Amino acid sequence: xxxxxxxxxxxxxxxxxxxxxxxxxxxxxxxxxxxxxxxxxxxxxxxxxxxxxxxxxxxxxxxxxxxxxxxxxxxxxxxxxxxxxxxxxxxxxxxxxxxxxxx
Amino acid sequence: xxxxxxxxxxxxxxxxxxxxxxxxxxxxxxxxxxxxxxxxxxxxxxxxxxxxxxxxxxxxxxxxxxxxxxxxxxxxxxxxxxxxxxxxxxxxxxxxxxxxxx
Numbered sequence: 001x002x003x004x005x006x007x008x009x010x011x012x013x014x015x016x017x018x019x020x021x022x023x024x025x026x027x028x029x030x031x032x033x034x035x036x037x038x039x040x041x042x043x044x045x046x047x048x049x050x051x052x053x054x055x056x057x058x059x060x061x062x063x064x065x066x067x068x069x070x071x072x073x074x075x076x077x078x079x080x081x082x083x084x085x086x087x088x089x090x091x092x093x094x095x096x097x098x099x100x101x102x103x
Numbered sequence: 104x105x106x107x108x109x110x111x112x113x114x115x116x117x118x119x120x121x122x123x124x125x126x127x128x129x130x131x132x133x134x135x136x137x138x139x140x141x142x143x144x145x146x147x148x149x150x151x152x153x154x155x156x157x158x159x160x161x162x163x164x165x166x167x168x169x170x171x172x173x174x175x176x177x178x179x180x181x182x183x184x185x186x187x188x189x190x191x192x193x194x195x196x197x198x199x200x201x202x203x204x205x
Contacts, residue, residue, distance in 0.1 A: 003158075007158060007160060030201075041196055042193055045192070057164040059161055061162075065159070065160045081189065082193065085190050086197065093136075093194065
């Protein structure tokens, strides 16, 4: 996994697999529009703040490990983090929130 | 200024907590459920980050805004704060919007 796109695809796929498994196991109903709106807001925030953090040199990347595609100053691969985060926390929330009603 | 990044992260998390408390979204609705989810999510992203560091994809930067404490080589303490902020933010967005389009 010597480059960022491979690493992030692997981790995001693992998170997605877990969430799909939980979705079917617990018969979840995540409202698609709510998910999309949440994601849209989170992505906009990510573009802004990821770019800011990179600009402030709080961290940096080896360019040889990147695709070279950026949104703002953020490498596109970075967006796997907010996608994975929302998917994970939303799914975990629904699993635990509906515990009394189901099973 | 040293530590400014960490301060900004804590202020941001505090701001989210204020919104959480006002709208009773997550921690101020079901604290243990919220804490459990955030601990699990941050743990996963710590592993993700450590993998990125292991494969030398990214590095801690030279910024003077960092406080200078590292939990591991190239792993600044601020990263825990950032991952908490990211996941708490995502969770609050979800809990706020989840029943709005039902």
